[in-house]
Amino acid sequence: MKRKVTLKQIARELDVSISTVSKALRNSAEISDDTKQKVQAFAKLYNYRPNNIALSLKNRKTNTIGIIIPEIVHHFFSKVIRGVELVANKRGYNVIVGLSNESFSKEVINMEMLANGSIDGFILSISKETLQQQDYHHFNETMSQGMPIVMFDRVIPEINCDKVIVDDFKGAKNAVKKLVDQQCKNIAIITTKDYVSVGKLRTQGYLEALEEGGITPKAKLILKLEDTFNFEEHLDVLEKEIEQLFKSNKKIDGVFAVNELYALTAMKVARKLGFKIPEDIQVIGFTDGVLSKHATPALTTVSQHAQQMGETAANLLIDKLEKDFNEEEEEQFQTVVIETSLVERESTK
Amino acid sequence: MKRKVTLKQIARELDVSISTVSKALRNSAEISDDTKQKVQAFAKLYNYRPNNIALSLKNRKTNTIGIIIPEIVHHFFSKVIRGVELVANKRGYNVIVGLSNESFSKEVINMEMLANGSIDGFILSISKETLQQQDYHHFNETMSQGMPIVMFDRVIPEINCDKVIVDDFKGAKNAVKKLVDQQCKNIAIITTKDYVSVGKLRTQGYLEALEEGGITPKAKLILKLEDTFNFEEHLDVLEKEIEQLFKSNKKIDGVFAVNELYALTAMKVARKLGFKIPEDIQVIGFTDGVLSKHATPALTTVSQHAQQMGETAANLLIDKLEKDFNEEEEEQFQTVVIETSLVERESTK
DNA sequence: GACTGTTGCGAAAACGTTTTCGTGTTAAAA
DNA sequence: TTTTAACACGAAAACGTTTTCGCAACAGTC
Numbered sequence: 001m002k003r004k005v006t007l008k009q010i011a012r013e014l015d016v017s018i019s020t021v022s023k024a025l026r027n028s029a030e031i032s033d034d035t036k037q038k039v040q041a042f043a044k045l046y047n048y049r050p051n052n053i054a055l056s057l058k059n060r061k062t063n064t065i066g067i068i069i070p071e072i073v074h075h076f077f078s079k080v081i082r083g084v085e086l087v088a089n090k091r092g093y094n095v096i097v098g099l100s101n102e103s104f105s106k107e108v109i110n111m112e113m114l115a116n117g118s119i120d121g122f123i124l125s126i127s128k129e130t131l132q133q134q135d136y137h138h139f140n141e142t143m144s145q146g147m148p149i150v151m152f153d154r155v156i157p158e159i160n161c162d163k164v165i166v167d168d169f170k171g172a173k174n175a176v177k178k179l180v181d182q183q184c185k186n187i188a189i190i191t192t193k194d195y196v197s198v199g200k201l202r203t204q205g206y207l208e209a210l211e212e213g214g215i216t217p218k219a220k221l222i223l224k225l226e227d228t229f230n231f232e233e234h235l236d237v238l239e240k241e242i243e244q245l246f247k248s249n250k251k252i253d254g255v256f257a258v259n260e261l262y263a264l265t266a267m268k269v270a271r272k273l274g275f276k277i278p279e280d281i282q283v284i285g286f287t288d289g290v291l292s293k294h295a296t297p298a299l300t301t302v303s304q305h306a307q308q309m310g311e312t313a314a315n316l317l318i319d320k321l322e323k324d325f326n327e328e329e330e331e332q333f334q335t336v337v338i339e340t341s342l343v344e345r346e347s348t349k
Numbered sequence: 350m351k352r353k354v355t356l357k358q359i360a361r362e363l364d365v366s367i368s369t370v371s372k373a374l375r376n377s378a379e380i381s382d383d384t385k386q387k388v389q390a391f392a393k394l395y396n397y398r399p400n401n402i403a404l405s406l407k408n409r410k411t412n413t414i415g416i417i418i419p420e421i422v423h424h425f426f427s428k429v430i431r432g433v434e435l436v437a438n439k440r441g442y443n444v445i446v447g448l449s450n451e452s453f454s455k456e457v458i459n460m461e462m463l464a465n466g467s468i469d470g471f472i473l474s475i476s477k478e479t480l481q482q483q484d485y486h487h488f489n490e491t492m493s494q495g496m497p498i499v500m501f502d503r504v505i506p507e508i509n510c511d512k513v514i515v516d517d518f519k520g521a522k523n524a525v526k527k528l529v530d531q532q533c534k535n536i537a538i539i540t541t542k543d544y545v546s547v548g549k550l551r552t553q554g555y556l557e558a559l560e561e562g563g564i565t566p567k568a569k570l571i572l573k574l575e576d577t578f579n580f581e582e583h584l585d586v587l588e589k590e591i592e593q594l595f596k597s598n599k600k601i602d603g604v605f606a607v608n609e610l611y612a613l614t615a616m617k618v619a620r621k622l623g624f625k626i627p628e629d630i631q632v633i634g635f636t637d638g639v640l641s642k643h644a645t646p647a648l649t650t651v652s653q654h655a656q657q658m659g660e661t662a663a664n665l666l667i668d669k670l671e672k673d674f675n676e677e678e679e680e681q682f683q684t685v686v687i688e689t690s691l692v693e694r695e696s697t698k
Numbered sequence: 699g700a701c702t703g704t705t706g707c708g709a710a711a712a713c714g715t716t717t718t719c720g721t722g723t724t725a726a727a728a
Numbered sequence: 729t730t731t732t733a734a735c736a737c738g739a740a741a742a743c744g745t746t747t748t749c750g751c752a753a754c755a756g757t758c
Contacts (some may be wrong), residue, residue, distance in 0.1 A: 002464075003494070003495060004494050004495075047490075049461070049464075049465045050465065051406075051465060051466040052466040053402060053405045053406045053411065053466040053467065054406055054466070054467045056402045057400075057402045057403055057406050062402065064445070064467075072427045072430050072431050072434070073424065073427045073428050073431055074427075075422065078421045078422045078423070078427045081421050082421050082422055082448065084450070085421070085446065085447075085448050089447075089448075089459075093643075094445055094447070094462065094463065094467065095445065095446055095447075096413070096443055096444065096445045096446070097430070097434065097444055097446050098434075098438075098443070098444075099434050099438075110400070110438075113443065113486070114443065115398075116353075116399065116400060117400040117401040117402040117403070118396040118400045118401045118402065118413075118443065139669065141396070145352070146352060146353075190604050202367050250481070264643055268645070271645075290639075290640065291639065291640065291643050294613055294640050294644070295643065295645075296617070296620075296644075296645045297573045331517070
């Protein structure tokens with residue numbers, strides 16, 4: 001087991017100084033061709049590679065970006081990571097992943113763990129618990145120490161940083177508009193409580209689409225679910241909630257759900273109750289997931305272009321990291337809005 | 350924007366030496382209580398945290414582990430990551446993710462990028478291209494430099510390292526046995542070409558289950574697909590292949606598919622051809638995915654316990670990293686086999 | 699022969715830590 | 729008073745780089 005070879009070892013072997021080795025390897029004009037050849041040959045033979053950690057320390061730059069997400073077993077988030085990794089790698093960066101597991105304290109711990117020199121900047125999506133508690137000190141502290149943050153999807157208006165979001169309002173509005181155009185008269189929405197910003201925005205989109213379609217929204221048709229509850233593990237609870245919705249509103253002919261699971265479950269319940277999709281009830285979901293594509297019938301959804309979000313976030317962050325800080329002209333933050341698109345499949349006419 | 354405070358700055362402010370600050374913060378007995386208090390108070394005020402990079406350099410230990418996977422937008426792999434992250438975090442490690450995208454060269458590049466000091470060890474699953482080319486020099490080189498590797502799922506017998514695998518053979522055999530027990534007489538398998546080790550093993554399990562059930566395997570019922578082809582993007586091709594299988598074998602009454610996509614598509618095609626599931630044809634998949642659970646009918650699958658694989662791999666790696674290397678008693682490698690379990694849902698009787 | 703310029707290389711600092719060892723001061727023991 | 733021991737702290741090395749600067753040796757110019 002041979003240890004990794006260092007400049008010092010090469011220097012000792014060849015009886016030159018460390019500086020000479022370093023310069024020879026970087027092809028400095030200071031070094032004679034003879035010496036260069038000797039050193040380079042030796043380095044190649046022993047497969048020398050500069051130690052990243054030493055470089056990071058010297059350059060005060062790790063070329064690594066941290067991404068903190070609430071959950072990784074989730075199509076949306078894993079696609080975002082893919083996007084981040086893609087551009088990060090292309091631009092010479094590594095990606096270090098932290099999972100908050102939707103918990104405030106894990107989010108804080110993860111960020112503190114990485115903020116002490118391990119990375120150059122963050123890309124993150126805020127955990128539900130943090131959103132609820134509205135405690136954002138860790139974001140502000142991190143930024144005040146000169147570490148840039150790019151937030152995506154779940155963001156907070158009050159925080160000053162780059163953001164990549166989807167036009168939740170417009171996406172939802174278009175989806176519901178589609179239902180209205182298809183002659184749906186009683187369109188229900190299955191959404192989350194309002195503290196989840198995306199849920200709130202999508203609900204607003206729903207309301208506006210209805211109004212523009214000349215339909216008066218009815219409170220009975222709006223099902224707001226507690227999003228902290230883990231429905232994936234307790235599908236039956238979700239089913240009951242939705243069944244209740246259908247049973248007390250027999251005339252529902254359209255459903256807009258703010259995520260994949262809600263939409264799928266809605267279809268399942270509807271089918272159980274004897275409705276045909278899309279003949280009796282049309283359903284649209286909101287997601288970037290794989291379930292929709294393979295569902296029966298395949299689910300029409302609002303696509304969020306998760307990978308593109310990841311790519312955009314990574315580019316934003318790296319741009320900021322590599323920007324020349326001589327130009328001290330008041331730091332500017334951007335919010336990039338990714339357009340959603342409606343992927344029409346079989347659950348709508 | 351205040352820079353992160355360092356020992357040196359604290360030392361200068363308080364007019365003591367760097368050593369004293371360092372010792373005071375670690376509560377060394379060498380330092381007087383007075384000085385300790387002074388230093389600790391100051392450090393707290395300025396929110397001092399030791400720089401991880403400097404520590405890594407000093408300790409020649411990064412407390413970071415690298416995980417290289419072929420694809421992240423994939424339930425199995427993201428669950429593995431979750432498992433890895435869980436125990437890594439618990440044991441004080443960070444996780445850095447590299448995606449090979451099933452490509453040999455990206456796998457090599459990613460590993461080289463991380464092997465130069467950025468991490469302490471690897472957890473990885475081999476890309477398809479690497480498996481095909483059978484070029485494993487990068488694994489051997491990495492290990493010969495003293496960096497441990499733990500492989501999971503897609504492994505190579507010839508390589509000496511810790512491994513975490515699923516009992517593909519047994520899992521497949523049990524699944525097919527279940528079909529046999531359910532009186533299926535013409536059981537087809539949809540699998541991959543043999544260079545994918547897991548595909549091969551699962552096929553063997555299928556064969557043995559048939560033989561034990563007194564059924565003679567028929568070549569016509571074995572569909573081996575080229576796994577490098579991206580079926581997720583070209584579902585129609587996959588459908589045609591499977592449709593061909595059904596059409597030339599009208600008496601098929603059971604299907605065992607080595608992954609989720611194949612199984613789901615088989616169900617879809619079968620339904621299209623007028624078969625009822627599970628009445629006419631029973632289907633079992635192999636996976637840890639989410640599609641199976643939400644399919645209609647819900648798919649019976651062999652669960653791989655992906656998260657557990659990740660946890661096991663992480664523990665194996667960290668154990669090795671933290672093992673006292675004084676005991677030079679011939680390094681031992683383990684292969685941990687995770688038991689699969691059959692999750693029975695609606696696609697079987 | 700004295701100056702200038704070029705070439706080729708090494709010493710040392712710096713990045714931020716931890717840790718070993720040395721040392722000056724003071725108090726206790728002889 | 730002298731010796732010893734305890735105490736409190738600082739200097740310096742080390743981890744592996746890069747880079748600035750200084751300097752010796754030599755060649756060329758006047």
